Amino acid sequence: MTFHNEGRVRRVEIRSDAPKDSDGRCGSHRGHEVLVQAGAGIGSAIEDEHYTAQGARIARDVAEVWGAAELVLKVKEPQPAEVVRLRAEQTLFTYLHLAAAPELTAGLRASGATCIAYETVEDARGRLPLLAPMSEVAGKIATQAGAFMLEKPLGGRGVLVGGVPGVAAATVLVIGGGVVGLNAALIAIGMQAEVFVFERSIDRMRELDLVFGGRASTVYSSTLSIEQMLPQADLVIGAVLIHGARAPHVITREQLGLMKSRAVLVDVSIDQGGCFETSRPTTHSDPTYQVDDVTHYCVTNMPGAVPITATYALTNATLPYVLELAERGVQGALATNAPLRLGVNVAGGEIVHPAVAEALSADLHTAGHDLERKP
Ligand SMILES: NC(=O)c1ccc[n+]([C@@H]2O[C@H](COP(=O)([O-])OP(=O)(O)OC[C@H]3O[C@@H](n4cnc5c(N)ncnc54)[C@H](O)[C@@H]3O)[C@@H](O)[C@H]2O)c1
Numbered sequence: 001m002t003f004h005n006e007g008r009v010r011r012v013e014i015r016s017d018a019p020k021d022s023d024g025r026c027g028s029h030r031g032h033e034v035l036v037q038a039g040a041g042i043g044s045a046i047e048d049e050h051y052t053a054q055g056a057r058i059a060r061d062v063a064e065v066w067g068a069a070e071l072v073l074k075v076k077e078p079q080p081a082e083v084v085r086l087r088a089e090q091t092l093f094t095y096l097h098l099a100a101a102p103e104l105t106a107g108l109r110a111s112g113a114t115c116i117a118y119e120t121v122e123d124a125r126g127r128l129p130l131l132a133p134m135s136e137v138a139g140k141i142a143t144q145a146g147a148f149m150l151e152k153p154l155g156g157r158g159v160l161v162g163g164v165p166g167v168a169a170a171t172v173l174v175i176g177g178g179v180v181g182l183n184a185a186l187i188a189i190g191m192q193a194e195v196f197v198f199e200r201s202i203d204r205m206r207e208l209d210l211v212f213g214g215r216a217s218t219v220y221s222s223t224l225s226i227e228q229m230l231p232q233a234d235l236v237i238g239a240v241l242i243h244g245a246r247a248p249h250v251i252t253r254e255q256l257g258l259m260k261s262r263a264v265l266v267d268v269s270i271d272q273g274g275c276f277e278t279s280r281p282t283t284h285s286d287p288t289y290q291v292d293d294v295t296h297y298c299v300t301n302m303p304g305a306v307p308i309t310a311t312y313a314l315t316n317a318t319l320p321y322v323l324e325l326a327e328r329g330v331q332g333a334l335a336t337n338a339p340l341r342l343g344v345n346v347a348g349g350e351i352v353h354p355a356v357a358e359a360l361s362a363d364l365h366t367a368g369h370d371l372e373r374k375p
Contacts (some may be wrong), residue, residue, distance in 0.1 A: 030323060030326065030327065032326045033057065034051070034055065034056040034057065035056070035057050035058075035059045035064070035065050035068055035069060036048070036051045036056045036057070036058055036059065036065075037058075037059050037061075037062065037065050038058050038059065038060055038061075041311075043307045044307045044308050044310075044311040044312075045308055046311070062081075062082070062085070063085070066082065066085040066086070067085075069090065070089070070090060070091065071090070071091045071093065071322070071325055071326060071330075072086070072090055072091070072092050072093070072094075073093050073094065073318075073322060074092070074093075074094035074095075075094060075095065075314065076094065076095055076301060077094065077095060077096050077097060077101065077104055078092065078094065078104070078107075078108075080103075080107065083104065083107035083108065083111065084107070086107075086108070086111035086113045087111065087112070087113060088111065088112030088113055088348075089113075090111075090113045090114075091113065091114045091115075091116065091325060091330045092108070092113055092114070092115045092116065093116045093118070093318070093321070093322065093325065094117070094118060095117060095118045095119055095134075095271075096108075096115060096117035096118075096119070096345055097117070097119060097271045097272060098117065098345050098346070098351075098353075098356045098359075098360070099244060099245050099246045099272060099273065099355065099356055099359035099360065100246050100247075100271070100272055100273035100359070102360055105345075105346065105351065105356070105360060105362075108345075108346040109346055109349050109350065109351065110349070112348060112349050113346075113347075114330050114344060114346075114347045114348075115344070115345050115346040115347065116340065116343040116344050116345070117343055117344075117345045117353075118130035118131065118314075118318065118343065119131045119244075120243065120244050120342055120343050120345060120353055120355075120356075121321065121339050121340055121342060121343035122243065122339055122342040122343075123339045124338070124339075126243075128179075128243070129317055129339065130314075130317050130318055130321070130343075131179070132179050132317065133310075133313035133314050133316065133317045134303050134310065134313070134314060135178070135179035135180040135183070135268075136179060136180075136183050136313065137183075137302070137303040137306060137309060137310050137313060138180055138183075138268050138302040138303055139179065139180035139181065139182065139183025139184040139185075139186075139187070139237075139239065139268065140183045140184070140186075140187050141302045141303070141305060141306070142180065142183075142184045142187075142237045142239070142266045142268050142302065143161075143172070143184045143185075143187035143188045143191065143235075143237065143266075144187065145266060145287070145297055145299075145302070146172070146235040146237060146264045146266045146297065147161040147170075147191060147235070149264045149266075149287075149288060149295050149297055150170065150234060150235060150262075150264055154288075155262065155288070155290070155295060156262055156264060156295060157234060157260060157261065157262040157263060157264075158262075159234050161188070161191045161192070161193045161234075161235070162191045162192035162193065163192065168194070169192050169193050169194050170193050170194065170234035170235060171193070171194045171196070171229075171232045171233050171234050171235075172185075172188040172193040172194065172195050172196070172233070172234065172235045172236075172237065173196050173197075173198065173226075173229055173230075173233045173235070173236045173237070174188070174195065174196070174197045174198065174236075174237045174239060175198045175221060175226065175236065175237065175238050175239060175240055175250050175251075175275065176198070176199070176221075176238065176239035176240035176241065176250075176269070176275070177197045177198070177199035177201075177204055177205065177208050177218065177239075178204070178239060178240075178241060180237075180239035180241075180268050180269075181197055181199070181237070181239040182197075182208065182211065184237045184239060184268070185197050185208075185212070185216050186211075188216070188235075189212070189215045189216055193235075195212075195215070195216035195217070196216065196217050196218075196219050196229060197212075197216055197217070197218050197219065198218075198219045198220075198221035198225065198226060198250075199218060199219075199220070199221055200220070200221050202220075205218040205220070221240075221250070226250060226251065226255070227255060227258060230251070230255060230258040230259050231258050231259065231260070233259060233260070233263055234260065234263055234264070235263065235264045235266070236251070236259075236263070236264070236265050236266070237266045237268060238250060238251070238265065238266065238267045238268060238269050238274075238275040238276055238279075239268045239269060239275075240269055240275045241269060241272060242355070243355055244345075244353055244354070244355025244356050244359070245272070245355045245358065245359050246272055246273040246359045247269040247270075247272040247273050247274055247275040248275060249274075249275060249276065249277045250275050250276070251265070251275070251276045251277065251278075252277045253277045253278050253291070253292070256278065256291060256292040256294050257292065259294050261293045261294075262293060262294070262295060263294055263295070264294075264295045264297065265278075265279075265294055265295065265296050265297065266297045266298075267279040267296065267297070267298045268302065270282075270298040270299070270300050271300050271301075274298060276296070278291040278292075278294075278296060279296060279298045280296075280298060281298055281299075281300045282296075282297070282298045282299050282300075283299060283300075283301075284299055284301075284304060284305055287299050321333075321337070321340055324337055324340070325340075348365075350365030351364060351365060352364070352365055
């Protein structure tokens, strides 16, 4: 099978999704032809020569890679100029976040291609193995970025997260105690903040309590419990997720009035539409804006700030799926790999993921794909 990977055309994104295995070799060692868009790995300190040394071929331009590939690997969702190149016989494997992207969904449906979203590949325990590595990175960045934005020169309150002897530490609220939330909380604990993690799953709160060992508190997440804590918060990190669906709003515009002046909101869930009512997507080059004197940080691609860490973290997780798709073909891989099957969002012109269909109020179509939703 021929597959290719390319850097994306968005301004800040500089990772490549180079398929290298644990020996550092790419899929070409398994007899597949690997096309890499020229310069795709530069941001992650992987030169074109590193790919060619492992047997990959460098493609001069986007037209060449999209024209030749059967399996297209990316990091972020395809841009409009890429969607029009997608063909029915191709498989696209990348982050898609379609619940908040009706136009992209329409474009993918029109292509007829099989589009598998990293973020909805789900294992037998309901975990998201291809979202987890980016969530680990984003969770850790969320606290670092939030702490930075609390500094006065960055427009913040002028509060040191860890405090000093005689001066209290900052209060950090993490809403959503999944992979992002745990990692955000661990960094906040490391910075010696006062940390509260809001969750809905009692089982998850039991796990978190064990991990925290008394260094952070878990709180059942409700409108009331969040409202009670907001007046104390210096930094609030939003990290909720309902698989495949648009993020619920856990803080409304009205509730911003409960917060301290120049407190910071970091909305990690922005790629699923944002979990604060006042969130809108931002970029690393212009990451924040103010609403009602509260700083909002809503960067959609937080791991793009650390491309070397992020590239290896992502490809460590995606490579087994990539090799299975390449070796068995898309139908063969989907027939036997239940987690991968749950990753299919759009195929044959139809939406085949229930949560995506529900979020977009579209018809769900499963015929012909034999998608058993639960492994
Ligand atoms: N911006 C970025 O760069 C970036 C990077 C990685 C992940 N993300 C996003 O971060 C979000 C979280 O990802 P994750 O991997 O931690 O997901 P996860 O599934 O591991 O965790 C989500 C948690 O939210 C909890 N939850 C759901 N509704 C809640 C509510 N109302 N109140 C409190 N908790 C609630 C769930 O019980 C779950 O534990 C996702 O939207 C993901 O796409 C963004």
